[in-house]
Amino acid sequence: MKEEIKEIFINLGAEVYGVANIDLFIDVPKGFHPTDIYPGCKSVIVFAKKIPMGLAYVSPRIIYQHFNSISPVELDRIAYLASNEIEKIHNGIAVPIPSDGPYDYWDEKNMEGRGIISMKHAAVLAGIGTLGKSTLLLNSQYGNMLNIGAVLTNLNLPSDTPSESICIKKCTLCIDNCPVNAINEYSVNQKLCRKCAYTSNDRGFDVVNCNRCRTICPMAFGKKQRL
Structure with missing residues (x-):
């Protein structure tokens, strides 16, 4: 069954797939545990889409x-269609989770938001990768060029094997190159990061002024050599 479900996600366009059984979700903040969303959840299916490498070479x-910003739309499409397929083929319940917004939690003072569940931590539990010092997910094949989606289900699926870290132990490039010193190796100050990275132009379009922690990483593209 697990392999059949994997095929559903891959056929819909996911490049990466993993499963974390609900037993792995310990020490999760109240309100953000998968069972806080769907009490019948027994497994969290995590998948990801690759960001084109070319986006790392331009402003x-x-x-x-x-x-x-298109990536969350594509991830939500996959989650939605895969959930319907899981319910049709395997007679389970599947709850697609928004890959980015909307979400409720917002700390105005610290400009800190939290998704419905932590996609990055779910991905780590599902064996997709580990967190780098920048707190971006690092995958051995695709590096940090991934965006993540998830589906909760009442199907009791076995967890995938945890990934080995590819983060270079003594490397501090993401920390040293952050223009506002928002990265401290264990977390990112969202207020500093948001004020530096996100704004809008005179025409009113959203723009991103900084993605240096992603592009400066020697493992940005995984273990493959940079072009």
Whole structure:
């Protein structure tokens, strides 16, 4: 069954797929546990879409911002269609989770938002990758050029094997190159990051002024050599 479900996601366009059984979700903040959303959840299916490598070679202001913002739409499409297929083929319940917004949690003072569940931590539990010092997900094949989606289900699926970290132990490039010192190796100050990275131009379009922590990483494209 697990392999059949994997095929559903891959056929819909996911490049990466993994499963985390609900037993792995320990020490999750109240309100953000998968069972807080869907009490019948027994497994979390996590998948990801690759961001084109070319977006790392251009200014993030327009092109990167535009196409990176399309990714959540594509992830939500996959989650929606896959959930219907899981319910049709395997007679289970599947709850697609928004890959980005909307979400409720917002700390105005610290400009800190939290998704319905932590996609990055779910991806780590599902064996898709590990977190780098920038807190971006690092996958051995695709590096940090991934955006993540998830589906909750009442099907009791076995967890995938955890990934080995590809983050270079003594490397501090993402920390040293952050223009506002928002990265401290264990977390990112969202207020500093948001004020630096996100704004709008005179025409009113959303733009991104900084994605340096993603592009400066020697493992941005995984273990493959940079072009």
